Amino acid sequence: MSYTPRPPRWATRFLAWYCRPELLEDLEGDLHEYFDRHVKAKGVRRAKLIYVIDVFKFFRSYTVRKPEFINLLIHWVMIGSYIKTSGRSIVRNKMFSTINIFGLAISMSVGLLLIAFLADLNSYDRIHTKGDRIYRLIDTHVNKHHGKSIELASTSVVAPRRIKEEYAGIEDLVLMRSGFGGDAEVNDKVVPIEGIWSDDSFFNVFSFKLLKGNPRTALKAPFSIVLTEKEANRVFGDDDPMGKTIRMKDDSEKGFSEYLVTGLMEDPPKFSHIRFGALASFATLDILKKNEEYFLEWQNVWSNYAYIVLPEKSSTEDLQSYLDNLAKTENEKMPDVSITFTLQPFFDIALGKDLSNQLGPTMLSSVMWIVSALAVVVILSACFNYTNLSIARSMRRSREVGIRKVIGALRSHVLAQFIAEAVIISFLALVLSFGIFLILRPAFLSLSSELSNLVTLDLTPSVVGYFILLAVIVGLVAGILPALFFAKIKAVQVLKDVSSIKVFKNVAVRRLLIVAQYTLSLAFIATTMIGYEQYKYFIAFDLGYKTDNILNIRLQGNNPDVVSKAMQEIPEVSRISRSIMVTSTGSYYGNMIKYQGDSVDISYNTIDEHYLPIHGHKFLAGTNFRYQQKGVVEHQAIVNEKLVSRLKMGTPDQAVGERFQIDTVNYRIVGVLKDFHYGKVDSKIDPFIFKYSNEDVSYLNASISSKDWIATMEKVEEAWKKVDPIHALDAKFYSDKIQESYNQFQVMVKVIGFLAVLAITIASMGLLGMVVFTTETRTKEISIRKVLGASEGSLIYLLSRGFILLLLVSAVIALPLTYLLFTNVILREFVYTAPIGMFELFGGLVGILIIAMIMIGSQTIRVARANPASVLKSE
Amino acid sequence: MKGTNLGEFEELVLLTIAALMNDAYSVAICDELEKRTDRDVKLGVVHAVLNRLEEKGLVKSKLGEATNVRGGKRKRYYSITSAGKASLLKAKEVRDQLWSIIPDLALKLNV
Structure with a gap:
């Protein structure tokens, strides 16, 4: 038989769908005739293309079917009936309804959290009326020597000033600098305040409200300060702060400066990435830093922030090309670095890209995408459950559908009924999930202080609106497949013989869904366990020096001698050393050292002579520092093995006595230490040096031996209060501090662990539903087998075999994938990792198998034990 | 009234239907028009016009027998109604009258 080309079926179907029935046949015929002609003249492919185009061309007002009014009316009238029958069906099948509602609710609670989270992030900075025209000037800093580049949220002082002066196409520009603050003295009271420096454009660019004072001049004069209400209340109580003076300690000749309060403003809202208690005029800095050349250098791009307002209806292109030119001419003048500028839209700051030196709290949009994708996966998984179970139940419901159709229901009516049922279930789930959300919210916020600093997860009308939208969408997604399935059912066929419905056509799909759910569950649980194992390994990592029972006390500007003396009076404190930072x-x-024409980047710590013994560092050669007065003649250094080998100084013994330079200062190596981990586990050991100083330090490291830690801490607190009554004690045990530095990892483990619990719950419920369905539909078969002599054991095996096989299939997919993900992607990020053990990999599988066995077992045993006589008699 | 005046293309289609007698269905009308007028006639346009003419009551249609060409779909045959005949005649009359008042000279000079 010769092959006759046919027009594309989907196009014909589309035509049939939209075309009015009375025009359809003729039109279809005409198009077909043309198609045949084109096949002969232009070939099959062109003909098909023309056919499709023609089908779309015929989509005109006179061909398109008008929605039938009566049909819509029926839908409207039937809504009550849909709800009623859905309610009945939900009540009748309590088991299935519970599984569905519970599964959907658990997964939707994740969705609710995510919605509230995203809503909070999206409401960041929205109070600023010019927000859509504001851009932040951000810099890319590239080291010309080794090509390392950093993207910074900050910029220099000079670049924004040049832009404001030279470039006419902007409405305004505000220049700010972080780091204003310190102890404010008013009368006899000392109150620490924190804020930012800003020039006088602040209140023109932003919409923060100034309650008292002139917004145009408040930040103009040097030594002006604007306080927020909260801060003013702290400093002045109920007195009017306007016109009062505040004395702030600084590095000026007098040792302090006096600021005049020129404004009182509303507190910045929680959802603002610019947060401060006080604003000091930028002009002050020009006076305070007039002797600091670096302040006005082009490459000092670390702590200033510039926000530019463009005029209405203007694009960034002109400004960007001006900035590119500016960067180009300036970069030619600088030998070491190049700096380029980009404009970041104001509303993309709070939820945006990864920049260093952020001014306030921000969230990476890439992280949000990943989290959202996970949430969608979890919710879809629960939706699959619903789909799965509903289609599995089709034998029970199809007769009902048959009767409906006989009475006169159209396809669309059946469709609407089943979708309505899904939406109702999803709304019931919403109620439950809202409860779960209320429980989860505080737990989520307490995961890390950064989270609670960033969002509140409060309910607003729009958030509630999105919750409801989520329920509707979940209902639609979950209900659409079963609804389509039922809508297709032919009444005659169903009423004649229910079993003729081809449910088994979907068996493969349902199995696939179960495998997918269990694969996810297993992957999540293995990830959690491996992640937790790694976390434990990280915090217990052998750093090569001792950190036990060492309390690091931040000096906060106090004289180390004084604090040290106060601490030494506590009997539990055995020894005290000093350092400028806390390693690991x-x-x-960081710094760069030069040695005989070679140079190398190093990390360093500045310590006193007690530091190395207290921390148990091991000397390979040379000696410890000796006590030195300030103003020493010789600068000494103790280095690690890596430095010795990197600079090819020979053996450790040979290295002692060698000299190298930092900037122009000469250092002599007095000792070489065994390598130790001064970084986190994600970095390997590189050259490191210890410098000596007794004064320029920020921390005291107190070695404590105590039986009653709480009492000891109270003593430390008391001693601190005597020295510094203003600032609160900031002291942490070394091991706690290390643990804290891996906090992000811990949060990840907790979140994924939570998702694992969710996924397992959902998967288990799906499996349970399937098992119940299978056993129920096979009750008769089982009874007959039993009558014929099958043993209970063999029957249980018969019923459970298929499910166990599915679980094993998911294990075969999930476990190698997780293993590969960890070994090839995640653990690559870290230099030192724990090996992935069998227990972490298979522990989850065993747990899940046990849960599954209990569920399968409980159902199959019941059926297998049933008395065949009573089963067979009942029908 | 809407139904009384014929557009140029409508008139052509109507004339073609009359000319084709018992074989006037959409594709044939299209082909015939293409042959006679020497212009590219789109099926979509003809269809729309046929639909409009039927709405105006100038033509009527009935479905023919099913055949195994055209994917087994029946053809819709159009025939002209008496109202259609009347409006064709009226259009011709208007033209004839206009022709008759043009002086011979005017045409000759311009051509």
Whole structure:
């Protein structure tokens, strides 16, 4: 038989769908005739294309079917009936309804959290009426020597000033600088205040409200300060702060400066990435830093922030090309670095890209995408459950559908009824999930202080609106497949013989869904367990020095001698050393050293002579520092093995006595230490040096031996209060601080662990539903088998075999994938990791198998034990 | 009234239906028009016009027998109604009258 080309079926179907029935046949015929002609003249492919185009061309007002009014009316009238029958069906099948509602509710609670979270992030900075025209000037800083580039939220002082002066196409520009603050003295009271420096454009660019004072001049004069209500209340109580003076300590010749309060403003809202208690005029800095050349250098891009307002209806293109030119000419003048500018839209700051030196709390949009994707996966998984169960129940419901159709229900009516049922279930789930949301919310916020600093997850009308929208969408997604399935059912066929419905056509799909759910569950649980194992490994990592029972006390500007003396009076404090930073917690002090024409980047710590013994560092050669007065002649350094080998100084013994330079200062190596981990586990050991100082330090490291830690801490607190009554004690045990530095990892483990619990619950419920369905529909078969002599054991095996097989299939998919994900992607980020153990990988599988066995077992045993006589008699 | 005046293309289609007699269905009308007028006639346009003419009551249609060409779909045959005949005649009359008052000279000079 010769092959005759046919027009594309979907196009014909589309035509049939939209075309009025009385025009359809003729039109279809005409198009077909043309199609045949085109096949002969232009070939099959062109003909098909023309056919499709023609089908779309015929979509005109006179061909399109008008929605039948009566049909809509029926839908409207039937809504009550849909709700009633859905309610009945929900009540009748309590088991299935519970599984569905519970499964949907648990997954939707994640959706609710996510919605509230995103809503909070989206309401950031929205109070500013010019917000859509504001852009932040952000810099990319590239080191010309090794090509390392950093993207910064900050910029220099000079660049924004140049822009404001030279470029006419902007409405305004505000220049700010972080780091204003310190102890404010008013009368005899000392109150620490924190804020930012800003020039006088502040209140023109932003919409923060100034309650008292002139918005145009408040920040103009040097030594002016604007206080927020909260801060004013702290400093002045109920007195009017306007016109009063505040004395702030600083590095000026007098040792302090006096600021005049020129404004009182509303507190910035919680959802603002710019947060402050006080604003000091930028002009002050020009006076305070007039002897600091670096302040006005092009490459000092670390702590200033510029926000530019463009005029209405203007694009950023012109400004960007001006900025590119500006960067180009300036970069030619600088030998070491190049700095380029980008404009970041104001509303993309709070939820945006990864920048260093952020001014306030922000969230990475990439992280949000990943989290959202996970939430969608979890919710879809629960939707699959619903779909799965509903189609599984089709044998029970199809007769009902048959009768409906005989009475006169159209396809669309059946469709509407089943979708309505799904939406009702999803709304019931919403109620439950809202309860779960209220319980989860505080737990979620307490995961990390950064989270609670960033969002509140409060309910607003729009958030509630989105909750309801989520319920509707979940209902539609979950209900659409079963609804389509039922709508297709032919009445005659169903009423004649229910079993003729081809449910088994979907068996493969349902199995696939179960496998997918269990794969996810297993992957999540394995990830959690492996992640937790790694976390434990990280915090117990052997750093190469001792951190037990060492309390790091931040000096907060106090004289180390004084604090040290006060602490030494506590009997539990055995020894005290000093350092400028706390290593192994993710912070680094860096510099570059030169040695005989070679140079290398190093990290360093500045310590006193007690530091190395207290922390148990091991010397390979040389000696510890000796006590030195300030103003020493010789600068000494103690280095690690890596430095010795990197600079090819020979053996450790040979290295002692060598000299190297930092900037122009000469250092002599007095000791070499065994390598130790001063970074986190994500970085390997590189050259490191210890410098000596007794004064320029920020921390005291107190070695404590105590039986009653709480009492000891109280003593430390008391001693601190005597020295510094203003600032609160900031002291943390070394191991706690290390643990804290891996907090992000811990949060990740907790979140994924939570998702694992969700996924397992959902998967288990799906499985339970399937098992119940299978056993119920096979009750008769089982009884007959039993009558014929099958043993209970063999029957249980028969019923459970299929399910166990599915679980094993998911294990075969999930576990290798998780293993590969960890070994090839996640753990690559870290230099030192724990090996992935069998227990972490398979523990979850065993747990899940046990849960599944209990569920399968409980159902199959019941059926297998049933008395065949009573089963067979009943029908 | 809407139904009394014929557009140029409507008139052509109507004339073609009359000319084709018992074989006037959409594709044939299309082909015939293309042959006679020497212009590209789109099926979509003809369809729309046929639909409009039927609405105006100038033509009527009935479905023919099913055949195994056209994917087994029946053809819709159009025939002209008496109202259609009347409006064709009226259009011709108007033209004839106009032709008759043009002086011979005017045409000759311009051509």
